[in-house]
Amino acid sequence: MRFSANQRLCLPTRRDVLIAAGLGMLSPWLARGVQADPLPAFPSGFLWGTSTSALQIEGATTEDGRGASIWESFAGRPGAIADGTTPAIACDHYHRWADDVALMKSAGFGAYRFSIAWPRVQPTGRGPVNSRGLDFYDRLVDALLEAGIRPMPCLYHWDLPQALQDQGGWMNRDMAGWFADYAGIAAGRLGDRVKDWFALNEPSVVAIFGHGYGEHAPGLNGGRTAALAASHHQNLAQGAALRALRAESADFRLGTVLSLQPVVPVSDSEADRAATTRWDALWNRVALDGVMRGQLPDVLADDLRPWVKPGDLELIRFPLDRLGVNYYSQLHIQHQPGRLFDAGFGPLPPGPVTAMGWPIEPEGLGRVLGELRTLYGNPEVMVTENGVACDDLPGPDGQIDDRQRIAYLDGHLRVVAAALAAGSRVTGYLAWSLLDNWEWQCGYARRFGLVHVDYPSQRRTPKASFAWLKAAAAGKA
Numbered sequence: 510m511r512f513s514a515n516q517r518l519c520l521p522t523r524r525d526v527l528i529a530a531g532l533g534m535l536s537p538w539l540a541r542g543v544q545a546d547p548l549p550a551f552p553s554g555f556l557w558g559t560s561t562s563a564l565q566i567e568g569a570t571t572e573d574g575r576g577a578s579i580w581e582s583f584a585g586r587p588g589a590i591a592d593g594t595t596p597a598i599a600c601d602h603y604h605r606w607a608d609d610v611a612l613m614k615s616a617g618f619g620a621y622r623f624s625i626a627w628p629r630v631q632p633t634g635r636g637p638v639n640s641r642g643l644d645f646y647d648r649l650v651d652a653l654l655e656a657g658i659r660p661m662p663c664l665y666h667w668d669l670p671q672a673l674q675d676q677g678g679w680m681n682r683d684m685a686g687w688f689a690d691y692a693g694i695a696a697g698r699l700g701d702r703v704k705d706w707f708a709l710n711e712p713s714v715v716a717i718f719g720h721g722y723g724e725h726a727p728g729l730n731g732g733r734t735a736a737l738a739a740s741h742h743q744n745l746a747q748g749a750a751l752r753a754l755r756a757e758s759a760d761f762r763l764g765t766v767l768s769l770q771p772v773v774p775v776s777d778s779e780a781d782r783a784a785t786t787r788w789d790a791l792w793n794r795v796a797l798d799g800v801m802r803g804q805l806p807d808v809l810a811d812d813l814r815p816w817v818k819p820g821d822l823e824l825i826r827f828p829l830d831r832l833g834v835n836y837y838s839q840l841h842i843q844h845q846p847g848r849l850f851d852a853g854f855g856p857l858p859p860g861p862v863t864a865m866g867w868p869i870e871p872e873g874l875g876r877v878l879g880e881l882r883t884l885y886g887n888p889e890v891m892v893t894e895n896g897v898a899c900d901d902l903p904g905p906d907g908q909i910d911d912r913q914r915i916a917y918l919d920g921h922l923r924v925v926a927a928a929l930a931a932g933s934r935v936t937g938y939l940a941w942s943l944l945d946n947w948e949w950q951c952g953y954a955r956r957f958g959l960v961h962v963d964y965p966s967q968r969r970t971p972k973a974s975f976a977w978l979k980a981a982a983a984g985k986a
């Protein structure tokens with residue numbers, strides 16, 4: 510039986526997954542490559558590009574005064590990272606950023622979402638600012654603008670300063686003020702050139718896997734209490750930071766990034782359907798209803814009550830200029846007593862899976878965009894992550910013919926085009942990821958890049974998908 514790997518435990522290898530799944534070979538869907546019909550036309554001004562995050566690509570974790578983050582601590586725990594690696598070097602982007610910007614420029618991409626490492630800016634998370642850390646982003650932003658690429662930084666992509674974790678991290682309500690201070694510092698330094706900002710990346714993943722299950726940093730196995738506290742405090746911090754950014758400039762385009770994954774019960778049983786509603790609330794609605802409506806999902810309201818103080822929901826609600834949506838797959842949920850909220854990841858329906866063991870379901874992205882359009886007032890949306898891990902090995906000629914990634918991107922872009930035709934306000938698509946990188950608890954074993962990285966030499970080799978997205982951006986795919 511195949512179980513959804515969305516719990517983000519790292520599965521052994523793609524081949525093992527396929528064999529365990531009784532497939533044992535590349536699914537025809539994955540192998541078929543791009544569809545014969547050209548992609549529909551996208552509106553002019555639609556932004557194309559890629560996303561990355563600081564910890565996954567930068568390396569240089571002790572350079573120029575950077576403080577430690579919770580992910581280095583977590584990676585030091587025996588068994589926490591599948592291949593036993595650390596993010597100490599990663600893609601060495603801290604030193605190779607100019608080459609990486611040149612790559613994006615060569616594709617003609619118009620936007621780039623990266624993240625700013627809080628421990629570079631404030632090594633102890635609050636108080637003293639490390640200007641050498643900010644210098645790095647200063648150089649990066651200048652190079653991007655020079656290359657005609659819009660910088661779209663995200664302030665928090667999971668690399669919390671360890672010093673703040675030592676004060677409770679996301680379990681501590683004071684995080685809201687500290688995060689807002691940091692946002693103000695980053696905007697104060699870069700805001701003359703950076704106009705597009707995202708606050709958080711996927712707070713539900715941080716809450717559930719970092720605090721509920723301990724499969725991500727900080728590795729807290731605190732069950733529902735910890736997951737809900739971390740959710741609520743991230744919501745608060747997001748509201749506070751967005752207000753701090755707004756105070757810096759009325760011209761900023763402000764957003765945040767959520768992982769929105771439609772939930773599907775594995776059966777029609779009442780137990781599975783109820784588990785699915787709870788999981789939907791925890792995964793999608795705490796964050797989405799919080800920022801969009803200033804509401805708590807009904808099924809979690811009682812559980813959240815101990816953390817919610819008067820005025821919190823007003824702070825959490827914020828008129829976003831754009832919502833960042835990360836989408837990879839749907840979640841197939843089953844009643845599983847003993848798991849968080851007695852809900853767990855159930856058996857997957859038949860169909861192709863990726864090297865992460867995630868099902869390939871472009872239609873789920875359509876469901877997300879459709880709901881935002883019909884139930885949430887049709888906000889401006891940007892797809893800020895979408896992509897796939899594959900076994901990308903260079904062929905004898907050194908090239909990487911990743912037609913399975915092309916098929917994945919193509920399939921999802923067609924769904925975006927259909928949502929646009931139905932009236933959704935999607936203004937950009939950023940593929941995850943520019944480079945193969947350090948995929949959290951999977952280490953270097955999972956390759957999501959449009960550009961292959963040979964880690965020992967740090968050589969970058971654009972894969973076939975890179976050329977394909979370049980063509981798509983030019984309206985020629």
Ligand code: FCB
Binds near residue numbers: 768894941
């Ligand atoms: C997302 C994360 C990103 C990467 C992709 C595969 O949930 O935001 O950093 O790990 O998944």
